Amino acid sequence: MTQKLDLTVELAKTIMLFGSLKGEKARWGNTPMPDFKLEHCKEVGRVARVIAEACGLDGDKAEIFGLLHDVGCHQDMSAFHEIDGYKRLLELGVDEEHASICLKHTYLNGDLNCGNGKPLLLQDGSINPERTSFPWRNKEDEEIFRNLKNRVYSDYDYIVCLVDKMVSEKLMGFSERMDELAVRYGKDLSQVKYHRQNCERLLLGIETKMGCTMQDLFPELRSGAALESSK
Numbered sequence: 001m002t003q004k005l006d007l008t009v010e011l012a013k014t015i016m017l018f019g020s021l022k023g024e025k026a027r028w029g030n031t032p033m034p035d036f037k038l039e040h041c042k043e044v045g046r047v048a049r050v051i052a053e054a055c056g057l058d059g060d061k062a063e064i065f066g067l068l069h070d071v072g073c074h075q076d077m078s079a080f081h082e083i084d085g086y087k088r089l090l091e092l093g094v095d096e097e098h099a100s101i102c103l104k105h106t107y108l109n110g111d112l113n114c115g116n117g118k119p120l121l122l123q124d125g126s127i128n129p130e131r132t133s134f135p136w137r138n139k140e141d142e143e144i145f146r147n148l149k150n151r152v153y154s155d156y157d158y159i160v161c162l163v164d165k166m167v168s169e170k171l172m173g174f175s176e177r178m179d180e181l182a183v184r185y186g187k188d189l190s191q192v193k194y195h196r197q198n199c200e201r202l203l204l205g206i207e208t209k210m211g212c213t214m215q216d217l218f219p220e221l222r223s224g225a226a227l228e229s230s231k
């Protein structure tokens with residue numbers, strides 16, 4: 001049985017940079033994580049810490065969640081990065097709470113349809129025949145994804161879900177980043193709108209918790225950048 005890791009920010013940085021525990025090339029990483037993704041993870045960690053501390057939460061824990069959320073990109077930049085990151089973190093001894101941010105960060109409230117692009121599931125739970133790709137490759141993966149709806153999202157999960165929508169390589173603000181994602185992944189505009197509305201709700205909830213706006217916290221954001229569409 002794998003020994004459980006006592007995660008620190010430093011250790012999370014090593015895992016994020018190398019996909020391993022010791023600063024060596026990960027045995028599962030066929031392709032190194034691209035530089036822009038490394039920058040993205042670092043920045044998501046930094047911004048998540050600031051927001052968590054403004055909410056009276058643990059800054060270290062938020063930064064660790066942010067650093068680790070895209071670690072599956074060491075293996076695959078495609079849809080599978082979510083499941084690869086989750087499984088590999090568990091293999092390294094990371095606990096379920098931290099590992100599951102890899103699965104959760106793309107979908108709000110465990111709703112597999114609350115992401116960018118065409119909906120995955122139809123109302124009866126069957127797979128949308130219009131989808132040409134899924135974030136699972138086999139039954140085991142599919143079961144993990146379908147169980148996502150039973151997972152509880154913590155404040156740290158929600159913060160990283162949101163910060164992922166505010167950061168490209170650098171903090172750019174919510175609207176610009178959502179526009180960027182819509183261009184990259186959005187093939188179904190109604191779906192993009194649904195995802196965006198849920199992200200906006202999340203943003204407002206976190207701002208209420210902080211007692212200030214994102215722009216108060218990050219003056220580098222242009223005026224109104226938090227919500228106003230750049231289009």
Ligand SMILES: [Fe+2]
Nearest residue numbers: 040069070164
């Ligand atoms: Fe991300």
